[in-house]
Amino acid sequence: MSPLYELNNIEHRRxxxxxxxxxHLELQRGRFYALTGANGAGKSTLLQLLALLERPTSxxxxxxxxxxxxxxxxxxxxxxxxxxxxxxxxxxxxxxxxNLVFGLKLRGLTRxxxxxxxxxxxxxxxxxxxxxxxxxQLSGGEIQRxxxxxxxALNPRVLLLDEPTAGLDGYGAPAFERLxxxxxxxxxxxxxxxxxxxxxxxxxxxxxxxxxxxxLGHPCSFSETHRLTTAGSSLCLNPLKMQER
Amino acid sequence: xxxxxxxxxxxxxLLLALDSExxxxxxxxxxxxxxxxxxxxxxxxxxxxxxxxHGFRGKRLVLTLLNTLMALPTVVVGLLIYGLxxxxxxxxxFGLLFTPWAMxxxxxxxxxxxxxHYTVAALSGADPRILPTARTLGAGPVRSMLxxxxxxxxxxxxxxxxxxxRVIAEVGVAMMLGGNIRGYTRTMTTAIALETSKxxxxxxxxxxxxLMVVALLxxxxxxxxxxR
Numbered sequence: 322m323s324p325l326y327e328l329n330n331i332e333h334r335r336x337x338x339x340x341x342x343x344x345h346l347e348l349q350r351g352r353f354y355a356l357t358g359a360n361g362a363g364k365s366t367l368l369q370l371l372a373l374l375e376r377p378t379s380x381x382x383x384x385x386x387x388x389x390x391x392x393x394x395x396x397x398x399x400x401x402x403x404x405x406x407x408x409x410x411x412x413x414x415x416x417x418x419x420n421l422v423f424g425l426k427l428r429g430l431t432r433x434x435x436x437x438x439x440x441x442x443x444x445x446x447x448x449x450x451x452x453x454x455x456x457x458q459l460s461g462g463e464i465q466r467x468x469x470x471x472x473x474a475l476n477p478r479v480l481l482l483d484e485p486t487a488g489l490d491g492y493g494a495p496a497f498e499r500l501x502x503x504x505x506x507x508x509x510x511x512x513x514x515x516x517x518x519x520x521x522x523x524x525x526x527x528x529x530x531x532x533x534x535x536x537l538g539h540p541c542s543f544s545e546t547h548r549l550t551t552a553g554s555s556l557c558l559n560p561l562k563m564q565e566r
Numbered sequence: 567x568x569x570x571x572x573x574x575x576x577x578x579x580l581l582l583a584l585d586s587e588x589x590x591x592x593x594x595x596x597x598x599x600x601x602x603x604x605x606x607x608x609x610x611x612x613x614x615x616x617x618x619x620h621g622f623r624g625k626r627l628v629l630t631l632l633n634t635l636m637a638l639p640t641v642v643v644g645l646l647i648y649g650l651x652x653x654x655x656x657x658x659x660f661g662l663l664f665t666p667w668a669m670x671x672x673x674x675x676x677x678x679x680x681x682x683h684y685t686v687a688a689l690s691g692a693d694p695r696i697l698p699t700a701r702t703l704g705a706g707p708v709r710s711m712l713x714x715x716x717x718x719x720x721x722x723x724x725x726x727x728x729x730x731x732r733v734i735a736e737v738g739v740a741m742m743l744g745g746n747i748r749g750y751t752r753t754m755t756t757a758i759a760l761e762t763s764k765x766x767x768x769x770x771x772x773x774x775x776x777l778m779v780v781a782l783l784x785x786x787x788x789x790x791x792x793x794r
Contacts, residue, residue: 369698372702374698374701374702393706393707394706394707397701397704397705397706397707400701400702400704401704403702404702404703405698405702407695407698407699409695410695410699411693411695411696411699413696413699413713413716413717414716414717423700423703423705423713424703424704424705427703427704427705427709428704471703475703475704
């Protein structure tokens with residue numbers, strides 16, 4: 322069975338600068354990956370590529386074994402199974418409900434189903450009574466939670482999260498982590514960029530560590546990474562990564 | 567002062583009596599300018615979108631050209647189009663000169679650079695996260711673009727209003743291409759110029775008041791949109 326994502330000889334540039342260089346990476350379905358690395362390591366860029374929002378400057382990106390099409394209109398149907406929640410999310414002007422309904426309408430859900438999913442998603446992130454609230458009345462943390470609810474409402478098969486815990490004020494990381502575990506148990510594939518090593522450890526995610534746009538080692542569990550790092554082995558990590566840790 | 571007071575009195579009387587000549591002139595102005603701004607919007611908003619959202623060689627030059635075209639004197643536009651549609655011109659066979667359609671063409675040429683320029687400004691200032699957000703939620707290229715336009719709708723409406731302001735108030739194009747024919751191509755601005763030169767100050771004033779009311783209504787509409 323072909324992997325969910327397969328990246329071969331990927332190079333991505335911004336201007337003259339190479340921001341991402343990946344020789345080979347495979348991500349399997351139903352697994353939970355954590356992208357770690359310092360600021361500017363390429364985590365968000367890799368998420369953008371996985372979300373099919375940007376095309377790599379060169380190299381081969383396959384989703385479910387198929388090469389990613391070049392034309393935007395062909396990408397659209399592929400994107401509908403993948404949702405990215407940005408680190409600093411943008412909400413469309415209007416109400417919270419209108420934001421949640423946006424993607425559901427595009428998928429042709431009936432009004433009743435849209436309402437049901439909107440309610441469920443808002444309850445899931447602890448914003449039960451926020452449906453009719455206008456987005457310009459929300460705090461930064463609430464915006465982030467609405468963005469998460471908007472993504473969850475779409476019931477994506479692949480969920481990409483860029484620093485999801487950064488703005489979760491009051492809601493609490495434990496509830497959010499329980500939600501992620503529940504999604505993983507439902508077979509949702511997840512890739513999460515995070516600065517927080519304990520977050521990655523608690524969720525037993527497979528870690529992909531980026532340094533200067535390159536992956537060091539190959540995806541491995543945090544405990545494995547941690548064990549190998551303390552033991553000084555380079556099976557999973559190369560010496561550069563160990564230095565950084 | 568009594569001259570001004572009497573003129574205002576006569577102007578209000580003309581308006582209240584729904585003077586047919588005043589109404590015809592107002593109607594000609596409105597439909598020609600509304601038609602022109604509709605065509606300009608359809609052409610200039612996508613043009614502004616193309617310029618704003620795509621990086622290409624010569625973009626700065628195109629923007630400078632747009633800025634220059636915004637300040638085109640109306641008589642120059644009138645002159646150029648006159649050359650094209652007069653009987654000896656390349657489009658002379660269509661018999662457009664001294665018709666409302668000729669005025670509309672001229673007004674489109676005046677309004678397109680303004681609407682395009684303000685559209686570029688509105689889209690350039692838009693939040694860069696709008697398009698990726700729409701795309702990651704499953705929107706295709708057209709729906710994403712529509713969402714972007716919805717998010718900057720105040721800027722787009724302002725662009726259209728600025729364009730409308732330019733065409734409803736211009737004299738040169740209407741005079742040169744319409745010919746100021748009574749009951750056919752006479753607009754509020756050409757009528758004001760003509761009637762005032764004939765000494766019919768009150769008639770000109772009445773039309774001037776209507777022009778101001780139109781400007782007020784357009785701004786009220788804009789305010790209403792912004793409050794929504």
